[in-house]
Amino acid sequence: xxxxxxxxxxxxxxxxxxxxxxxxxxxxxxxxxxxxxxxxxxxxxxxxxxxxxxxxxxxxxxxxxxxxxxxxxxxxxxxxxxxxxxxxxxxxxxxxxxxxxxxxxxxxxxxxxxxxxxxxxxxxxxxxxxxxxxxxxxxxxxxxxxxxxxxxxxxxxxxxxxxxxxxxxxxxxxxxxxxxxxxxxxxxxxxxxxxxxxxxxxxxxxxxxxxxxxxxxxxxxxxxxxxxxxxxxxxxxxxxxxxxxxxxxxxxxxxxxxxxxxxxxxxxxxxxxxxxxxxxxxxxxxxxxxx
Amino acid sequence: xxxxxxxxxxxxxxxxxxxxxxxxxxxxxxxxxxxxxxxxxxxxxxxxxxxxxxxxxxxxxxxxxxxxxxxxxxxxxxxxxxxxxxxxxxxxxxxxxxxxxxxxxxxxxxxxxxxxxxxxxxxxxxxxxxxxxxxxxxxxxxxxxxxxxxxxxxxxxxxxxxxxxxxxxxxxxxxxxxxxxxxxxxxxxxxxxxxxxxxxxxxxxxxxxxxxxxxxxxxxxxxxxxxxxxxxxxxxxxxxxxxxxxxxxxxxxxxxxxxxxxxxxxxxxxxxxxxxxxxxxxxxxxxxxxx
Amino acid sequence: xxxxxxxxxxxxxxxxxxxxxxxxxxxxxxxxxxxxxxxxxxxxxxxxxxxxxxxxxxxxxxxxxxxxxxxxxxxxxxxxxxxxxxxxxxxxxxxxxxxxxxxxxxxxxxxxxxxxxxxxxxxxxxxxxxxxxxxxxxxxxxxxxxxxxxxxxxxxxxxxxxxxxxxxxxxxxxxxxxxxxxxxxxxxxxxxxxxxxxxxxxxxxxxxxxxxxxxxxxxxxxxxxxxxxxxxxxxxxxxxxxxxxxxxxxxxxxxxxxxxxxxxxxxxxxxxxxxxxxxxxxxxxxxxxxx
Numbered sequence: 001x002x003x004x005x006x007x008x009x010x011x012x013x014x015x016x017x018x019x020x021x022x023x024x025x026x027x028x029x030x031x032x033x034x035x036x037x038x039x040x041x042x043x044x045x046x047x048x049x050x051x052x053x054x055x056x057x058x059x060x061x062x063x064x065x066x067x068x069x070x071x072x073x074x075x076x077x078x079x080x081x082x083x084x085x086x087x088x089x090x091x092x093x094x095x096x097x098x099x100x101x102x103x104x105x106x107x108x109x110x111x112x113x114x115x116x117x118x119x120x121x122x123x124x125x126x127x128x129x130x131x132x133x134x135x136x137x138x139x140x141x142x143x144x145x146x147x148x149x150x151x152x153x154x155x156x157x158x159x160x161x162x163x164x165x166x167x168x169x170x171x172x173x174x175x176x177x178x179x180x181x182x183x184x185x186x187x188x189x190x191x192x193x194x195x196x197x198x199x200x201x202x203x204x205x206x207x208x209x210x211x212x213x214x215x216x217x218x219x220x221x222x223x224x225x226x227x228x229x230x231x232x233x234x235x236x237x238x239x240x241x242x243x244x245x246x247x248x249x250x251x252x253x254x255x256x257x258x259x260x261x262x263x264x265x266x267x268x269x270x271x272x273x274x275x276x277x278x279x280x281x282x283x284x285x286x287x288x289x290x291x
Numbered sequence: 292x293x294x295x296x297x298x299x300x301x302x303x304x305x306x307x308x309x310x311x312x313x314x315x316x317x318x319x320x321x322x323x324x325x326x327x328x329x330x331x332x333x334x335x336x337x338x339x340x341x342x343x344x345x346x347x348x349x350x351x352x353x354x355x356x357x358x359x360x361x362x363x364x365x366x367x368x369x370x371x372x373x374x375x376x377x378x379x380x381x382x383x384x385x386x387x388x389x390x391x392x393x394x395x396x397x398x399x400x401x402x403x404x405x406x407x408x409x410x411x412x413x414x415x416x417x418x419x420x421x422x423x424x425x426x427x428x429x430x431x432x433x434x435x436x437x438x439x440x441x442x443x444x445x446x447x448x449x450x451x452x453x454x455x456x457x458x459x460x461x462x463x464x465x466x467x468x469x470x471x472x473x474x475x476x477x478x479x480x481x482x483x484x485x486x487x488x489x490x491x492x493x494x495x496x497x498x499x500x501x502x503x504x505x506x507x508x509x510x511x512x513x514x515x516x517x518x519x520x521x522x523x524x525x526x527x528x529x530x531x532x533x534x535x536x537x538x539x540x541x542x543x544x545x546x547x548x549x550x551x552x553x554x555x556x557x558x559x560x561x562x563x564x565x566x567x568x569x570x571x572x573x574x575x576x577x578x579x580x581x582x
Numbered sequence: 583x584x585x586x587x588x589x590x591x592x593x594x595x596x597x598x599x600x601x602x603x604x605x606x607x608x609x610x611x612x613x614x615x616x617x618x619x620x621x622x623x624x625x626x627x628x629x630x631x632x633x634x635x636x637x638x639x640x641x642x643x644x645x646x647x648x649x650x651x652x653x654x655x656x657x658x659x660x661x662x663x664x665x666x667x668x669x670x671x672x673x674x675x676x677x678x679x680x681x682x683x684x685x686x687x688x689x690x691x692x693x694x695x696x697x698x699x700x701x702x703x704x705x706x707x708x709x710x711x712x713x714x715x716x717x718x719x720x721x722x723x724x725x726x727x728x729x730x731x732x733x734x735x736x737x738x739x740x741x742x743x744x745x746x747x748x749x750x751x752x753x754x755x756x757x758x759x760x761x762x763x764x765x766x767x768x769x770x771x772x773x774x775x776x777x778x779x780x781x782x783x784x785x786x787x788x789x790x791x792x793x794x795x796x797x798x799x800x801x802x803x804x805x806x807x808x809x810x811x812x813x814x815x816x817x818x819x820x821x822x823x824x825x826x827x828x829x830x831x832x833x834x835x836x837x838x839x840x841x842x843x844x845x846x847x848x849x850x851x852x853x854x855x856x857x858x859x860x861x862x863x864x865x866x867x868x869x870x871x872x873x
Contacts, residue, residue: 043536044536047532047535047536048470066361067655068654068655068656069654069655069656070361070648070652070653070654070655071361072359072360072361072427073358073359073360073361074359074360074424074433074434074437074438075428077431077433077434077437078427078428078431078433078434080430080431080432080433083433095535095536133656136654136660137657137660139662140659140660140662141662142659142660142662142665143656143659143660146656146659147656179630241629244629244677245625245626245629245677334827335827338823338826338827339761357652361652362652363650363651363652363718364649364650364651364652365650365651365715365722365724365725365728365729366719368722368724368725368728369718369719369722369724369725371721371722371723371724374724386826386827
């Protein structure tokens with residue numbers, strides 16, 4: 001029975017992303033672009049700019065990975081087949097009569113299928129990034145995590161930057177710093193696959209790929225059906241942040257107990273934030289005074 | 292007689308850009324910089340920054356091409372002769388007593404000659420970019436177009452970015468997206484030379500270079516004499532955009548005929564824009580409401 | 583006696599930066615980050631972002647040098663030991679109970695020692711940058727100066743850019759253009775070491791390294807004790823700027839003597855600025871009118 005499982009996961013890990021999964025990825029990316037306000041109008045006014053933005057959405061992770069490793073940024077354009085595929089999808093989504101494609105995509109099962117398939121490509125990208133980074137620096141495990149992460153979740157970073165340059169997006173410290181759910185889950189995957197690659201994790205790659213992909217697809221589809229914006233990592237994050245960054249509070253709280261008495265009624269994160277915010281405000285006041 | 296023509300164009304295509312055409316290019320670029328408001332004052336306050344900006348204006352296309360192919364950005368500095376030439380021109384333009392050079396340049400025939408010679412370097416840059424990109428990716432024709440375009444017209448992109456970083460230029464979506472006339476004509480040239488390079492265009496390179504350069508110089512000089520800001524590609528663009536992006540309107544117009552009845556009185560572009568603008572406005576209103 | 587001196591400087595120039603000088607560099611960089619308003623609060627809210635900023639502060643020069651030469655930006659992450667060292671220092675500075683490290687660092691002798699040791703790493707970085715650039719372009723002396731400068735003083739550029747992207751820093755033309763004291767002194771060092779490297783300066787490298795480092799450390803410690811923000815290069819800069827950019831004023835002043843009569847009472851820089859400002863204002867007015 002174990003060999004049956006192995007056969008299944010091995011076959012799964014050898015699935016080619018081209019063309020169906022790639023198409024799903026381009027479809028989801030371009031639809032996300034089209035649902036931005038003003039995107040459809042802009043596409044009619046300036047098709048070249050819209051096409052360029054669509055390419056950034058589709059190939060953003062690869063471009064960011066190229067930036068980080070200083071490989072030619074235009075390498076994605078060299079793969080003419082994929083560029084033409086993405087361009088065709090951009091074209092039919094934006095310029096199809098009666099908006100047929102958009103309307104078909106709004107049908108929930110179609111959207112679920114496309115989103116699920118897009119998540120599959122994420123695993124492949126992470127694995128590709130980790131393996132690629134390994135060929136640069138032997139045992140440079142931090143580089144491997146970073147490149148895997150960039151490939152898997154870099155599209156959002158690139159598009160934020162693109163909007164910054166266009167002027168349609170004003171950066172705010174808070175927004176930029178908060179990691180989105182895909183960024184978090186991709187970071188987790190990148191760490192796991194890096195440990196697998198450096199033989200610190202005693203699991204074969206195809207098994208890990210299968211398990212991680214199933215996890216991605218399952219959470220994504222659950223999120224879409226229940227319409228929750230994110231699956232919360234909060235308990236896990238709280239524990240980790242309490243272990244790493246919260247234990248000092250016990251010392252400080254001994255000192256100024258009266259001040260932070262109510263701190264330990266709630267969970268770690270809900271208490272640490274008000275304190276941080278308060279000290280932030282005090283500092284800002286301080287600056288205003290000194291100015 | 293055909294061989295005479297061939298000899299002429301071949302000799303023309305072998306003309307060395309260094310030093311006279313390069314000087315004309317630096318002269319036009321730095322004069323464009325000096326005519327920006329505040330540039331002369333800035334040069335006195337902070338010569339190093341002014342020099343740096345001047346270098347960006349002179350070598351912008353090459354730098355952008357290096358960014359896209361991830362070659363060392365400082366490669367342009369390695370060519371000490373050209374850097375010193377450009378620096379000298381920057382120096383005499385900004386710091387010449389009585390502003391002699393600027394006044395000499397204001398004399399129309401001089402300006403025409405310099406502008407014409409600068410356009411010649413554009414052809415050489417496009418051809419250089421296309422050939423250079425070909426050595427990276429065999430048959431990566433999209434890369435070839437992009438690099439040729441970047442080399443030929445990249446200066447304006449780099450300088451916009453430089454102003455963005457300096458804070459003296461607020462990006463607006465519209466301004467950034469609209470392509471300038473040089474950008475358009477360089478894109479056209481880049482496409483043509485790429486097709487020539489991939490043997491899809493049955494014309495020898497030196498002939499094409501001669502014809503394209505003559506076209507560039509003629510339009511540029513016409514534009515300067517008649518003081519029109521651009522030679523309009525509007526009819527050509529309209530036809531193209533109608534073919535590619537306008538045909539869907541026929542379908543939609545059948546449906547909501549009463550609404551867009553007046554759409555087909557004018558040309559394609561003049562009609563598609565109001566519609567796009569209108570839908571844009573509606574969307575923006577919608578956003579304001581939901582906020 | 584001369585050989586004793588040689589022995590001393592040779593031994594000095596062979597000192598390894600790792601680990602003590604590197605630690606001092608990371609300590610000073612991260613403390614500079616922590617003293618920024620809101621940094622401590624941000625570290626609790628979003629440790630990953632704070633860690634990333636700290637790494638930019640610590641490895642900024644190296645990253646900028648990689649950008650300029652298009653080497654993999656993540657190369658600094660491949661040196662796991664140094665990254666872990668910097669991370670540990672970031673961790674104990676931001677999350678040590680009772681803020682012990684910050685308080686210990688506030689003790690002046692400790693701060694002086696750390697700052698002095700950080701200046702020593704600057705020399706090593708400049709020399710490293712110059713040598714590294716030389717391996718790219720033989721006799722590309724402008725590239726050598728630029729890379730040496732980027733390695734030695736690039737941290738501030740990278741962090742400005744990082745703040746620009748985060749949105750917490752609005753660029754103003756003036757602020758960006760003014761070079762800080764470290765930037766100036768690093769540029770000077772980069773020029774000197776480049777001339778030494780190209781054999782235009784008849785002094786052995788280890789002697790030069792010793793002298794330059796002593797100069798850096800002495801000025802830094804003097805500045806910290808006397809609490810002057812910068813050691814002024816003003817007289818030297820004035821002379822240079824008068825030689826290069828001021829002599830034209832004599833010509834112009836002959837013409838409009840009545841206007842700029844008071845120009846030659848003060849030093850070059852103090853006189854040239856008001857003129858420049860004035861002409862700047864006039865131009866700005868002119869623009870407003872034409873708008």
